[in-house]
Amino acid sequence: MALDRQAIDAKYKWDLTIVYPDEAAFDADFAETEAMIAAFPKHEGVMKESGEQLLSALSDLVKAQGKIQKLWAYSYLGFAVDNSDNSAQARVARVRSLAVSLDSAAWFVSPSLISLDGKRVEKMYAECKGLESFRRMIDGAQREKPHTLSDECEKLMAKLGDALDSHGDIQGIFSNSDITFGKIRGEDGKLCELNEANYITHLMSADRGVRRRAFKTLYKTYKQFSNTFATIYNAYVKEQCTLASARGHESSLAASTFRDEVTPVIYNSLIESVNRALPVLYDYYDLKREVLGVDKLHLYDVYASIAPASEAKYSxxxxxxxxxxxxxxxxxxxxxxxxxxxxxxxxxxxxxxxxxxxxxxxxxxxxxxxxxxxxxxxxxxxxxxxxxxxxxxxxxxxxxxxxxxxxxxxxxxxxxxxxxxxxxxxxxxxxxxxxSDTEKLYILDKLMETYKATLFRQTMFAEFERDAHAACERGEPLTAGTISTLYKGLVDKYFGPKVVSDEEISYEWARIPHFYSAFYVYxxxxxxxxxxxxxxxxxxxxxxxxxxxxxxxxxxxxxxxxxxxxxxxxxxxxxxxxxxxxxxxxxxxxxxxxxxxxxx
Ligand SMILES: [Zn+2]
Structure with a gap:
């Protein structure tokens, strides 16, 4: 049972009084920020007139943003260590709406920076000392020029912003709140409710029966609702592809990598390199099979640890x-x-x-x-x-x-x-x-797990996203059937011929929240x-x-x-x-x- 926060020695707690000594200091800074936001619209319409005016608008903007960052850090960190603290929670909400009000007061900054003439900006840099420090911000906006629409369209896009991009929330709510997966018998022989939060613990169990039951039970439900999940995912992918093409990007992958300031070449080259090295991953699974002492490794075995438990304790x-x-x-x-x-x-x-x-x-x-x-x-x-x-x-x-x-x-x-x-x-x-060899095996197992999870699994996800978005861009509908076939094909490839590719895994895509942040995991x-x-x-x-x-x-x-x-x-x-x-x-x-x- 976790201790009360008061029972912990101050030297083991972070010190937020360095941020604000007390509530009054927070409130004072909050009020000051509100005043800065209220004054910000004075830059509207004039910020492009001269280098000085541009500098003045951007300086005011980053000052207000800095204040909000500080207010946010204080509130968020306070809430993170005690989510029963209602006043901390209220501060988080207040800062969030303060940030929204800055966004709306400063709505004109991005369009103004984007619409600046390239040659004129260079002149402004030369003429106005201090503006150079905002080069990254200004040039970043200028990069968007070819992908910016007419004023009318941009206004519409801004209005739509809130309504779009809700598919990830729908998937999350459905999978974590609405769906029940049923009960399974756990390690202690007792029946327990299976859910997304405890699934992975069951899959790491040393008891193969527990692992198998958790796996079969979880995916039975995902299969049952796969048409709904596919419809949500299809809608999300379509939205991403439509937005990318509306802004003149070649593909949604190109739009995402453009935002990351890289290119699809890096993305594709990652996938290619990892594909070439898949036999190394097969070897890892074969080692796992050997150490677990099973004839054939199933997909419900791959999270079971193959290292002896670590005895080491560190104060x-x-x-x-x-x-x-x-x-x-x-x-x-x-x-x-x-x-x-x-x-x-x-x-x-x-x-x-x-x-x-x-x-x-x-x-x-x-x-x-x-x-x-x-x-x-x-x-x-x-x-x-x-x-x-x-x-x-x-x-x-x-x-x-x-x-x-x-x-x-x-x-x-x-x-x-x-x-x-x-x-x-x-x-x-x-x-x-x-x-001790025991300790070494423990560390090596952790390292292997890190490489497997971060390098290989994320690349498999990246490959899935690339292919799913490309299918949508070719006009092929993403249905439960097509998505599952695509996903299963990748699992077969990444786990290799020796691992038993249990059919249930075809529905794993339905439970990966990251697929709703397109092209993130690579x-x-x-x-x-x-x-x-x-x-x-x-x-x-x-x-x-x-x-x-x-x-x-x-x-x-x-x-x-x-x-x-x-x-x-x-x-x-x-x-x-x-x-x-x-x-x-x-x-x-x-x-x-x-x-x-x-x-x-
Ligand atoms: Zn980290």
Missing amino acids: YEEAVREVLDTVRVFGEEYYSTMKAGLLERGWVDVYPTKGKRGGAFSAGCPYTEPYILLNYTDTYNDVSTLAHEGGHSMHSYFSRKYNEPHNSGYTIFVAEVASTVNELLFAHKKLRECE KYATCISAASAIVKRIEEEGEGYVGQYIEFLKCGGSMSPLDSLKVAGIDMTDPGVVLGAIEDFRHTISSFREIYSKGK
Whole structure:
């Protein structure tokens, strides 16, 4: 049972009084922001008149946005550690509507930036000192020019915005609230209600019967409702494809990668590289089959752990030492900043408490510390999570310190790089240090699982999305039948001829919420590939390379994600990056096999 928050020593809780010392300070800042928003419309119609006026509008905009970020961080973080705190919840709602009111007061900014004449902007940069700092924002808007519609159409699109994009919510509500999956007999022999929240726990059970029952029961329901799910998904894909084509993009994939500032070439090349390396994945499943001691591996077996349970326990103090030891290689600024953050500056909210949300995250803004929420329970995984979230926080720290606030936000395309680098470095460190084979197998299993889930599974999802959207663009309807055939074909390909491809899996697509954020998941795969390449260079070249990596962290949002990765010496257009990560996966499998065979 989780403790009450009051029972936790202050040194294990993050310190939000650095953000606002009290409620009154929050309210004062809130009122100030309201006034800024109320005054903002003065820029309407005049912001394009001169460089000075453009600069004045954009400065006011980012000032108001910065205030909202700070108000949001304070409210959201307060609510995250105690969701029974009604006043925190009310603050979250207030800030949310404040953000909406800024959006509507500043509605004219984007269209104004887009419609600026390219040559004129260059002149404005030259004439008006200070405007240069907004180049990323202005040029970003200018990129949209070829995909912008007439004023009338844009107004209509803005109005439609709210009504569109609701398919993900419909899928989520249907699958998590309306549908019941029925009861299954769990590990303890008792009947329990199966749902999306406990499904994966059943699938990780050491008892094959539990795994099979959960699998069969869950998909029976998805199959039953597959026509409804297909209709929702079809509507979503159609919407995405229609919007992309209305804006003159070649395809919805092209529209999405355009927003990410990459190209479909990178997307397709990821899929191609992973496809070429599928035998490595087949080998992983064969190892799983061997260790689980089953004749044939079924799809309900693939989440069962093949490692002995880890005995190791780490107090939070030990976790901090482990993580700091891992990041020592990054040099003085990284190390000492993180040390101060973890030990003195109250970055981390450590333990699970009543009403605190689950999981872990790093959050904050340029006007707060890069806070970390954990639910620490002394396990290896928890230490690894601290390394991971610490990576996010340090990426944010460097981005914010070396850029103006409006240029500090890095994009999703690179967001999981610094965190994964830390996670991999920590695993490698533990593998070097630990003496027991049991512990080594445990870590290797976790690593294999990470590569499998992040690199291969996400790429399979990416391939599914690409093919489903392409079918829609060819005018082929997506029905329960066509979607299931497409999905099953990919599962057969990714799991290989030796795994029994149970028919039920044909309906898995119906339960993946990420499919309602089109072309999002491939970024997980490209991030782990980049991280893996960076880790290799850190381990091989040490200090000679680390400086380059830190320079990448300092880029923040000041350049495109591909350019910032180039600063770290990583060229994402080179298939070698993905192939390198697959090579690491192969190596991890053989290390596991070697130790495992010794113990047989
Ligand atoms: Zn992360």
